[in-house]
Amino acid sequence: MQRRNVLRITNTEGKDAMIRCPRCRSTKIYPVAGGYGGYYYRCKKCGYSGALVIEFDDDVTPKEEQELQKEYREEVQEYEQRRRSLFWIIMALIFIAAIFFVGFR
Numbered sequence: 001m002q003r004r005n006v007l008r009i010t011n012t013e014g015k016d017a018m019i020r021c022p023r024c025r026s027t028k029i030y031p032v033a034g035g036y037g038g039y040y041y042r043c044k045k046c047g048y049s050g051a052l053v054i055e056f057d058d059d060v061t062p063k064e065e066q067e068l069q070k071e072y073r074e075e076v077q078e079y080e081q082r083r084r085s086l087f088w089i090i091m092a093l094i095f096i097a098a099i100f101f102v103g104f105r
Contacts, residue, residue, distance in 0.1 A: 018056045022072055023048040025065070 019041075021029045026045040033040045042049045054068065 019053045020056060021046060021048050022050075022052055022054050025054075025069060029053060 018027060019029055020027055021041075021043040024043060024046040026043055028044040029041050029048075030044070031039040032042045032049065038051055040049070040051055041053050054072075056065070
């Protein structure tokens with residue numbers, strides 16, 4: 001007999017809710033650690049690990065799900081773009097500092 005860990009999530013109205021992975025939208029997400037401070041989840045499908053999960057009620061339409069997924073992807077792309085630009089700014093500052101210190105010796 002196979003034993004399954006089932007995490008029961010209830011929304012603010014007391015109804016059962018379904019959690020999904022924010023990256024791949026899979027329901028194959030399970031808590032790895034947690035307790036009073038919240039849970040840390042891992043997705044079996046895509047390997048995502050983190051505290052953020054998406055909670056769905058049964059009455060969520062596929063159109064709403066697609067809109068949420070689109071918003072999430074846009075936020076991730078914006079974050080990655082900011083991170084890339086910050087990386088190049090730091091690299092430029094390091095390069096300028098290296099030229100400054102080497103040039104005055």
